[in-house]
């Protein structure tokens with residue numbers, strides 16, 4: 291009996307150990323299966339979000355990225371997708387706002403261009419208006435198609451200007467010419483870029499250097515450094531290059547007529563002060579966000595000490611009477627070089 295009992299206890303002990311081990315193995319296997327199943331589900335949700343984003347549906351994409359993250363909370367890689375998608379939603383809202391407020395210019399058709407006859411007090415100097423210089427990230431959206439000019443397109447346009455003896459001048463030179471202080475080279479033209487996007491530094495600045503052409507960049511001073519926008523270092527470098535004249539485009543790009551008078555003064559004067567503090571020189575030129583202005587806004591621009599301002603009104607002729615509402619020609623991303631050539635020909 292004793293031997294049997296002893297053997298029995300030993301067998302029992304051995305069995306318990308085995309069962310314990312087995313239980314642990316089963317438990318670990320279950321966790322692994324559950325974990326990989328959840329990861330798989332999360333990956334499916336992420337793929338769904340990726341394809342939604344690809345077709346421009348950022349809002350639904352964001353919801354799917356968030357579901358993917360809550361399904362498998364250990365996926366830290368999704369944090370970037372979520373913050374990036376939020377930025378896209380924000381910029382889509384801004385662009386919808388631009389459509390509503392018509393910073394987008396409605397250019398006249400080529401068959402109905404306004405007269406380019408120059409009055410005695412006027413100079414024929416087309417001022418071109420650009421926004422993004424990059425491959426359109428949202429093809430099919432007409433607003434984005436208008437606002438995005440690809441680096442290749444800009445290259446072709448600058449090449450056209452260069453081979454047809456156009457000379458890109460700054461707004462300072464334009465105003466000196468209007469004052470009769472200097473005479474301009476043949477076929478003067480001004481290249482302006484609004485909003486201070488970083489793609490200007492990455493894609494346009496190298497082309498300006500390639501063609502030795504000057505340009506004006508209107509920056510929004512309180513967004514600088516955010517990934518889509520220029521950094522102060524880039525602005526200072528471009529200013530020092532002598533190729534880029536830096537102008538102000540308010541502190542936050544509001545629709546100025548919506549603000550109180552005090553806020554309007556802060557946006558306009560403030561953006562000038564922000565720039566002058568960093569560039570350590572006077573900033574002379576301003577551009578109205580969304581092309582919106584009022585008599586009070588124009589007076590504030592004047593009082594702040596700006597020499598003049600660019601509008602979004604279509605036109606090519608500049609005069610001293612129009613210093614605070616220079617007309618411009620928006621270069622739509624869908625324009626051919628030939629189309630632009632006809633608009634800038636006197």
Ligand SMILES: [Zn+2]
Pocket residue numbers: 393484485539543578579580
């Ligand atoms: Zn703008």
